[in-house]
Amino acid sequence: MHDLKSLRDNPAAFDANWARRGLPPQTPAILELDEKRRKLQTELQTAQSRRNEASKEIGTVKSKGGDAGALMAEVASLKDKMATLEIQEKEVADQLTDVLSALPNMVADDVPDGEDENSNVEVRIFGTPKKSNSAVPDHVAIGEALGMMDFDAAAKVAGARFSVNKGGIARLHRALAQLMLDTHTTEHGYTEVDPPLLVNDEVMYGTTQLPKFRDDQFGTTDGRWLIPTSEVVLTNLVRDEILENFEEPIRMTAMTPCFRKEAGSAGRDTRGIIRQHQFYKVEMVSITRPEDSEAEHQRMTECAENILKKLELPFRTIVLCSGDMGFAARKTYDLEVWVPSQEKFREISSCSNCGDIQSRRMKARFKRPGAKDTEFVHTLNGSGLAVGRALVAVMENYYDPEDGGIFVPKALLPYMGGVTKIVKAG
Template identity: 65%
Template structure:
């Protein structure tokens, strides 16, 4: 959510930020509504003050035996006018809130301009793609040949964009989640959390999925939402709270199922596990001091990179352009892992600094130790990593010509010492 005072103070800057997002100017309409609402509030307060004075005058006049009919009529008229103003204030406020709730966060100054992924900027690479002596296969070809990845039975019981993993691949997914959690908790100080996978409207609004992106989510018959990522419940753990400055940063991680409708993705990645309705992910969330959120963003990205490095998976880091960032982000790094079967880098993690955007929606603040007044926290989130896509990357990068797949050394302790998958 945006700060109305900031828009009043720098309307042109606000519209320039929206323009970088590919949006039309909104400040004029916002400021018109804001001015009308504040005028209604001011008149309401003035009438209330005068009405109180007249009401006291009625008592005084009665005690003196003076007529009060005219004063009472004026008080009644004021009551009617107050009812109109209260309705105007409520209507204008709702319209203003609806506009602000639908506008994305503004990009940070260092975010490059661009309309889509073609405007993203490569920051660095790690690792070199392996040279295969054979034509590498895609993950679904390997998984089906091993008899451990079943798409037809998944479609039978659930429909398209679901997968059944069996045997060693099922164990590898579980191993990956445990390995990632252990790394983030022991090396980076994140606290492991098991959050609810069903959340209410206020929670999904707080992290920005509502009201604009409801079509991307699954909703239950009792009005709850299946989480699209653990970012949603983890970030909202501090909703409606005032934290002590000394408690910051709060760092949480969770390994959860995630559910997305993949609205608008028809025809994209229809084979395999890249784009699923249900998938597992290890999420990283930080609730940070505003002065330290940029450093926290770099730290979080490094934590996600560490998983890829430990697994020996080549990747690149992309700074997303203004037009390709998510709704709540002010700056985002995407980690893209190399997939030999596709001969392409594909996103495996997205790490974002949301600034105070989500904090305003959630009403999360902190109490500075040495100054008066409360301040908004900054929130950050990142994949550490998408577990299914990590499994995909392992299958493709560690495949052998005979169809077997080597198990990366860091995962072997989690898989009972298994060194390869296959005969």
């Protein structure tokens, strides 16, 4: 949702910003609806006011035993008028809401312009991608050779875009999640949360999955949704709140499965576990005051980077251009890890500052000491990290061509129960 008041004051700025995402001017239609709505509302409120007044008079007259017939007739005619106005007002208001909730967030000033991923800008790079004389097998080949990844079994029980990991690889996956959670909670100041994985419509609307991205979501037969990321739940924990004494950012992290239909991704990344209907992700969410969100965004991105540094995986950080950013984001940093089999950097984390677009939808506010009015908080979210993709990166970057095994990264040793290398059983 967008701030109608400031849109009224400066429609040109809104259109100019949306143009950076390639959208045609939106404000003429919005302002027309807005004006129409306010006119109807004022008219309706005038009628309601008179109705309230007349009803009070009727009460007074009746209590004195007088005849309130004329007043009652007046109210009766007002009611007809009000019923019509109410319907019209609701219709226009709904249209306005539909238009506004389908429009993406304002792009931050320092985001580079561009149409697609080709205009994204590398901010920094860590480590050196391993050069190999012979091609490194991909994680599927490695996992299947070890007998620890079984995609046929996954297809049998669930279908395409699912996986079955076993033994050392399953443990490696769990160890990665453990490292991430422990790092965020003990070193980065995040509070661990164990949230519901099924949520209602309002929550999905709050973080902008609804109404626009309904087709990407798995719904349940009783009207709930499987979360596509724990950002949805964590962020909505402050919905409908007015925070008092709110100074320091609220920081939360969670490790949850995520469910996505990948409706628009047919044919992309069909091999392996890069893109599946179900995957685990450690998420970071921060709630801040408006003036703190920029710094928090940098901080959060560094928290995600720290995990890759601990794992000693080569990666780069890029800032997404205006045309490549997600719907809710004002600004987004992606972390891309080196995937040797593809000889490419692939996205493993996305950290976004969503400004107040989610908080407006969620009615998540705070009040400054002594202030009369409430303000909307800012919300940020970032993957810290996608566990499945981290597994791919570890498998391929720590692959030992000598025996087809996988060395365990130093940072994961505490979680592997003495195992230093994953090798084929027996």
